[in-house]
Amino acid sequence: MSEMIRDSRVLQKARQEVRQVYIGDGQSHFDEAKLDRLKYLDMVIAESLRLHPPVPLLAPRENRDKKVKLNSYDVPVNTKVIVNAWMINRDPRYWTEAERFFPERFMDCSTDYKGTDFHFIPFGAGRRICP
Numbered sequence: 273m274s275e276m277i278r279d280s281r282v283l284q285k286a287r288q289e290v291r292q293v294y295i296g297d298g299q300s301h302f303d304e305a306k307l308d309r310l311k312y313l314d315m316v317i318a319e320s321l322r323l324h325p326p327v328p329l330l331a332p333r334e335n336r337d338k339k340v341k342l343n344s345y346d347v348p349v350n351t352k353v354i355v356n357a358w359m360i361n362r363d364p365r366y367w368t369e370a371e372r373f374f375p376e377r378f379m380d381c382s383t384d385y386k387g388t389d390f391h392f393i394p395f396g397a398g399r400r401i402c403p
């Protein structure tokens with residue numbers, strides 16, 4: 273909500289979509305069955321999760337078996353590893369204008385939060401992903 277209040281363009285667009293889907297059909301009440309038609313709101317939510325992940329640091333892991341190499345880093349046995357989802361979600365190597373709240377970046381884009389796109393992990397990834 274804060275991001276939408278800061279950018280009235282986004283707020284107007286989201287509001288217009290909700291009105292079009294619900295009031296446009298002559299309906300005056302909320303109906304869950306039409307939620308999947310709120311495409312822009314979906315992008316707004318994805319963008320909110322990208323910039324403001326409710327779990328910015330994922331649950332800590334420990335390297336328990338053997339020394340491993342992660343990129344150029346040696347991770348010794350018994351090392352606690354904490355994944356910084358907040359930082360990854362706004363890494364300028366993967367996101368253009370990474371700091372900008374811009375829901376349209378998810379338009380016609382296959383990136384989602386289901387754990388296969390490692391640059392967007394508000395729900396984590398892998399075996400312990402949020403079910």
Ligand code: HEM
Nearest residue numbers: 325326327330331332393394395396397399400401402403
């Ligand atoms: C916006 C809402 C939510 C966000 C952003 C979120 C995010 C996360 C994250 C980041 C993790 C850790 C993943 C990891 O460390 O790799 C997690 C784990 C988990 N979440 Fe969520 N979560 C949300 C809602 C929920 C809800 C509503 C439930 C249950 C009704 C739930 C149940 C769980 C459970 C059980 C785990 C542990 C999975 C495991 O360790 O195997 N989450 N969630």
